[in-house]
Amino acid sequence: MSFDHLPYRRCAGFMLVNAEGLVFVGQRIDPTAHGFWQMPQGGIDKGEDTRTAALRELEEETGIGAHLVEVIAPASKPLLYDLPPELVGKVWKGKYRGQEQHWFLGRFLGEDADINLEAHDPAEFNEWRWVEPATLPEVIIPFKRAVYEAVLAEFKRFI
Incomplete structure (x- = not known):
């Protein structure tokens, strides 16, 4: 069955880096x-x-408010990804084929103690950590890797 006729879900993402140039990632509860x-x-x-x-989204998922972030740059264009065939029709009530993601890069101005994964109910992450930017694509779910590689390429000069 082809899902080419389905639209992309509009989405925004935030690449948060700390003072050491490490990137925030959370492990999904899903x-x-x-x-x-x-x-x-x-x-x-x-x-x-x-x-x-x-x-x-950054505040909902991490508890980090805008006052603790310096927004550095938006991505130059939205990035698209398609869901794998086994997820199309199951995720987002079957309305979308994937996502059109609009990414932003920001520097974290707070301390690790400011991060609160339970700031929003329900929580989306059960763990978090800082990772080297180069290792980011390795820890991401495979069908999103190309998007994460593109985000890294776009923001590399600012990190």
């Missing part, structure tokens, strides 16, 4: 993604701009 990590990201609400959505 059992289908167990063992994989991702940067904060999520859907864009109706009428919401991409920057506001990215900062909202």
Whole structure:
């Protein structure tokens, strides 16, 4: 069955780096993604701009408010990924084939103690850590790796 007719879900993501140039990743609670990590990201609400959505998702998933972040740059263009065939029709109530992601890079101005994975109910991550940027694609769920490689390439000069 072809899902080419389905649209992409609009999404915003945030690549958060600390003073040492390490990238924040959280391990998703979702059992289908167990063992994989991702940067904060999520859907864009109706009428919401991409920057506001990215900062909202960052705060919801990590407890890190905008006052603890210096936004450095937006990605130059949205990045697309398709869901694997076994997930199309199951994720997002079958409405989308994948995501159109709008990424932002920011520097974390706070301390690790400011990170609170339970800031939003329900929590989306059960663990978090800082990783070397070069290792980011290795810990990401395989169908999102190309997007993460593109995000790294785009923001590498700022990290």
